[in-house]
Amino acid sequence: MTIYVTKNYDEMSKKGAEIIAEFLKVKPAANLGLATGGTPVGMYKELIEMNKKGEISFKEVSAYNLDEYYPIEKTNDQSYDYFMKDNLFNHVDININNTHIPNGMAANCEAEGKAYDELVRATGGVDIQVLGIGGNGHIGFNEPSDIFEPITHQVTLDERTIQDNARFFNSIDEVPTQAITMGIGTIMTAKSILLLASGSGKATILREMLLGKVDPRVPASILQFHKDVKVVLDEEAAAEL
Numbered sequence: 428m429t430i431y432v433t434k435n436y437d438e439m440s441k442k443g444a445e446i447i448a449e450f451l452k453v454k455p456a457a458n459l460g461l462a463t464g465g466t467p468v469g470m471y472k473e474l475i476e477m478n479k480k481g482e483i484s485f486k487e488v489s490a491y492n493l494d495e496y497y498p499i500e501k502t503n504d505q506s507y508d509y510f511m512k513d514n515l516f517n518h519v520d521i522n523i524n525n526t527h528i529p530n531g532m533a534a535n536c537e538a539e540g541k542a543y544d545e546l547v548r549a550t551g552g553v554d555i556q557v558l559g560i561g562g563n564g565h566i567g568f569n570e571p572s573d574i575f576e577p578i579t580h581q582v583t584l585d586e587r588t589i590q591d592n593a594r595f596f597n598s599i600d601e602v603p604t605q606a607i608t609m610g611i612g613t614i615m616t617a618k619s620i621l622l623l624a625s626g627s628g629k630a631t632i633l634r635e636m637l638l639g640k641v642d643p644r645v646p647a648s649i650l651q652f653h654k655d656v657k658v659v660l661d662e663e664a665a666a667e668l
């Protein structure tokens with residue numbers, strides 16, 4: 428695992444974008460695993476700029492997102508489908524048909540989860556998976572639990588996650604209580620991982636994730652067992668390391 432500590436959110440975003448850009452230069456047809464949340468937005472902005480300047484291309488890229496609220500329509504501006512279009516896909520030269528997000532309206536979440544994992548596997552697996560981290564240590568929407576969930580599945584969101592995400596909604600009552608997320612097992616099959624975190628609110632959980640024992644109560648701690656992880660933090664997030 429390599430940990431990079433940058434000065435602030437902007438520097439974290441630049442470093443993250445640099446890592447993705449380097450990757451795309453070597454493998455233009457990469458399978459990118461992508462994340463939502465506030466953390467990667469700055470990195471996506473950097474990537475959009477690089478794409479506009481012709482420094483990188485997404486033409487051959489396939490994208491696989493971690494998760495989606497459930498149930499939610501793609502057209503809902505709170506859906507992660509909408510988020511990805513708004514923050515990245517609509518502004519770069521990616522073929523939208525090559526972008527994939529779990530279906531927030533799936534009639535059968537178990538079947539959707541299996542099909543999603545199969546899709547990821549059939550296309551050769553994720554080359555580089557972008558992750559944020561929840562204040563409770565979740566990755567994707569894998570909440571603290573007694574087990575590490577192996578596959579893409581339906582989850583009930585933690586009270587903490589609902590509170591944390593309420594800032595994106597008009598009121599906490601509007602935050603969906605369920606989601607479909609890649610499992611921890613799915614995430615761990617990615618060939619490499621890029622986890623970003625910023626701000627003092629993430630400092631304690633990063634200490635637990637990086638220096639604590641591997642425990643499904645801190646889902647991100649499983650990344651200690653992954654062979655190729657880059658963690659890009661800002662100084663505030665790294666304060667307790």
Ligand code: GLP
Pocket residue numbers: 462463464465466467493494558559560561562566567568588592
């Ligand atoms: C969200 C997403 C995660 C994200 C995390 C942190 O709920 N499901 O993929 O990493 O919570 O979000 P933020 O980056 O806004 O702190």
